[in-house]
Amino acid sequence: MDTSAKRNLSAALISRAAPELTVVLPTYNERDNLPVVIEALREALQGLSWEVIVVDDDSPDGTGEAARALAERDTRIRVIRRIGRRGLSGACLEGFLASSSRFVAVMDADLQHDEALLPRMLEVMRSGEADLVVASRKVEGGDVGLGLSAIRKAGSSLANSLAKRILKVDLSDPMSGFFMVRRESIDELAPRLSNQGFKVLLDIVASGKGTLRIRELPFVFRQRRHGESKLDTLVTFDYLGLLLSKYLGDLVSIRFLMFCLVGASGLLVHLAALRAAMLGLALDFLPAQIVATFVAMTSNFLLNNWLTYRDRRLKGPAMLWGLLTFYLVCSVGVVANLGVANLIYGNQPVWWLAGTAGALMGAMWNYTASSILTWRKV
Ligand code: GDD
Numbered sequence: 001m002d003t004s005a006k007r008n009l010s011a012a013l014i015s016r017a018a019p020e021l022t023v024v025l026p027t028y029n030e031r032d033n034l035p036v037v038i039e040a041l042r043e044a045l046q047g048l049s050w051e052v053i054v055v056d057d058d059s060p061d062g063t064g065e066a067a068r069a070l071a072e073r074d075t076r077i078r079v080i081r082r083i084g085r086r087g088l089s090g091a092c093l094e095g096f097l098a099s100s101s102r103f104v105a106v107m108d109a110d111l112q113h114d115e116a117l118l119p120r121m122l123e124v125m126r127s128g129e130a131d132l133v134v135a136s137r138k139v140e141g142g143d144v145g146l147g148l149s150a151i152r153k154a155g156s157s158l159a160n161s162l163a164k165r166i167l168k169v170d171l172s173d174p175m176s177g178f179f180m181v182r183r184e185s186i187d188e189l190a191p192r193l194s195n196q197g198f199k200v201l202l203d204i205v206a207s208g209k210g211t212l213r214i215r216e217l218p219f220v221f222r223q224r225r226h227g228e229s230k231l232d233t234l235v236t237f238d239y240l241g242l243l244l245s246k247y248l249g250d251l252v253s254i255r256f257l258m259f260c261l262v263g264a265s266g267l268l269v270h271l272a273a274l275r276a277a278m279l280g281l282a283l284d285f286l287p288a289q290i291v292a293t294f295v296a297m298t299s300n301f302l303l304n305n306w307l308t309y310r311d312r313r314l315k316g317p318a319m320l321w322g323l324l325t326f327y328l329v330c331s332v333g334v335v336a337n338l339g340v341a342n343l344i345y346g347n348q349p350v351w352w353l354a355g356t357a358g359a360l361m362g363a364m365w366n367y368t369a370s371s372i373l374t375w376r377k378v
């Protein structure tokens with residue numbers, strides 16, 4: 001055999017078709033959990049054709065290195081390291097899209113989800129009865145167990161009923177982070193899915209607009225092994241943003257909605273500060289208005305930094321520089337607002353129409369400009 005024939009032969013021996021199932025493990029600071037989860041998966045998926053894709057957002061605790069060490073010893077394990085990006089939804093989506101399997105699943109990398117359910121989920125998918133199998137903590141036989149705090153439990157059930165009412169998503173556990181779906185469906189829906197937030201299942205179902213056939217299987221939510229939950233109370237706002245943005249038919253992004261929400265709160269802050277400056281500091285209207293404007297801009301900056309741009313949050317000196325650029329952006333925003341309002345009012349003297357158009361113009365300018373100048377992607 002000549003060398004090229006040898007090479008072809010060994011290539012044929014080495015090349016392997018994609019596995020049937022990809023399990024995506026999004027990770028942020030899960031160094032100690034990851035090896036245990038992977039071992040549990042090896043056990044649970046015996047006899048199946050599978051791979052794991054760990055999507056790590058450059059965890060400071062060294063999860064990435066731990067994942068690569070595991071991948072070095074087992075080609076069924078792959079790692080995606082994302083730099084300068086944060087977010088569960090985006091990580092899941094990226095993992096799904098990097099897979100060539102027929103079926104993709106996602107689960108927490110902290111042992112909260114019962115990996116033993118995966119073969120049964122796969123069976124349902126194979127049977128063709130469903131396009132999406134959700135491991136639910138709420139159907140008969142499932143339980144949130146001790147895995148959630150009382151506050152999270154209450155929030156979770158409120159969120160469920162909102163999803164049912166607003167999005168007409170009929171799932172017993174739309175917040176579940178454990179499900180399996182056809183890779184094809186993801187390709188179809190991907191352009192409509194949000195990268196922000198953590199509600200990837202709800203997003204998939206809502207974006208599918210009733211086309212996905214869903215099956216739910218019960219499981220008991222376990223307590224996380226090491227480390228702590230990455231989902232704080234702020235995720236509730238993400239969730240409300242997702243509901244609103246889906247309800248409005250994807251016309252506006254979640255981020256823009258949050259920005260407007262913060263802007264609306266700024267108006268209240270402005271009025272309160274104006275009153276305080278006039279009564280408490282005994283200032284005349286104009287200086288009081290100036291003080292109130294700065295107070296409102298600062299409060300908007302802080303809220304946006306805390307909420308709207310939590311994934312790109314500015315800290316330390318960068319925060320001061322961010323505040324200054326935000327003032328700058330807002331002052332141009334005022335000019336844009338006044339210009340548009342004046343133009344419209346000149347043509348059609350309807351105060352609320354001109355006023356709203358001006359405010360929207362200002363908000364759009366502030367949003368676009370601050371996303372470039374203040375919270376630019378690194
Ligand atoms: N790559 C990446 N980036 N992974 C992340 C990020 C992130 O920004 N945030 C969290 N993760 C990973 C965690 O490391 C974990 O493996 C998984 O995503 C879920 O995060 P947890 O911190 O364990 O969330 P939880 O247990 O509080 O919330 C669970 O229950 C929710 C419903 O109550 C999750 O299953 C959620 O998906 C679920 O919605």
Ligand code: MN
Nearest residue numbers: 108110112224
């Ligand atoms: Mn978890």
